[in-house]
Amino acid sequence: NMRGSKVSIRVAERGEKRALMERANENASQALTRIKSSRINSIDIRTEAMNEISKALGMKESPLRIECYDISNTVDGSYQVASMVVFEDGIARPSEYRHFVIRGENGVGKLDDLSAVYETIFRRFKHSDSNVESENLNNSAIVADSNQNRRFAYKPQLIIIDGAKEQAKSAKRAMLDAGISGITVCGLAKKLEEVWLPDEDYPIILKRSSEGLYLLQRARDESHRFAITYHRKCRRKGALHSAFDTIPGIGEVYRKRLLSSFGSLKELKKASLEDLQKVNGIGESKAKTIFDALHSETAGS
Structure with a gap:
């Protein structure tokens, strides 16, 4: 090596050196945030990013709207969902984000990755499935077909799929089957950050310092965050409903009230009898039934 001898690395665990290390990490984190913010806020940098993407993917125009x-x-x-995030002029537009619950032909979901991509894009x-959710304050409003059609009327210039060539091919096939053409589709593979076009045998490699790659990564990471967040919400709801299945006298109405009050099964199990009785319509007898069921050996297993 360059030093010519062994190098030891020590990690401070306490005292002044620990505090110094924490300050250095905080300063580095703040510097990274400032750099990212400047790249997002600069119209010149965002334009450069979109032009780089357009050139690399052979597009006729810059991708002003990216999904x-x-x-x-x-x-x-289980609890299979998909996310759609939108970037317009290189800026995330959360009001345009959408969730899809993957159903499959049997209504249960549990599809392989390619089939799930196909269903989502199709x-x-x-515009025919009303089971799409909008990210709003309570994250629970079902978008009506008329509103969904209006929101989806603006087609993107570019669709990015979190994946590689096969995922991009599945997305393109879904679009063609839906009667849509003229939209560029690509996959962005996490491991090597390769950009894949559905009809190409080799990936497109963008420079690590490329503004275009940075924009693609931001979109990919945001879609991953949005999908994970919704998946966890669905899983929490599922766990809560499963726990209620064995409780007599607890129907859908009380499930919704308890979920609204406590948010998760974990928090519900922490609730005392007095806490349960604060929920509208739950008296002492019903509260005791719920409490006993949630703390029985069966519920614990």
Whole structure:
């Protein structure tokens, strides 16, 4: 090595050196935030990024609207959802974000990744599925078909799929089957940050310092965050509903009230009898039934 001898690395665990290390980490984090903010706020840098993407992907125009999709589910495929995030002029537009619950032909979901991508893109361009959610304050409003059509009327110039060539091919096939053409599709693979076009045998490699790659990464990472957040919400709801299945006298109305009051099964199990009785419509007897069921050996397993 360059030093010519062994090098030891020590990590401070306490005292002044620990405090110094923490300050250095905080300063570095703040500097990174400032750099990212300057790249987002600069119209020149955003224009450069979109032009780089357009040139690299062989597009006829810059991607003023970009939509990025990601799939999220448990290991066994349960609670399978997809996210759609939107970037316009290089800036994220959360009001345009959408969630999709993956159903499959049997209504259960648990599709393989390619099939889940196909269903998501096909539904997005068919405008016919009202089971799409908008990220608003309570994150629970179902978008009506008329509103969904209005929101989806503006087609993107570029669609990014979190994945590689096969995911991009599946997305393109879904668009063609939905009667849509003229939109560029690419996959962005996490491991090597390779950009894949559905009809190319080799990936496009953008420079690590490229503003275009940075924009693609931001869209991909945001879609992943959005998908994971919604997946966890669905999983918490599922766990709560499963716990209620064994409780007599607790129907959908009380499930919603308890979920609204406590937010998760974990928090519900922490609730005392007095806390449960604060929920509208739950008296002492019903509160005791819920409490006993949630703290029985069966519920604990």
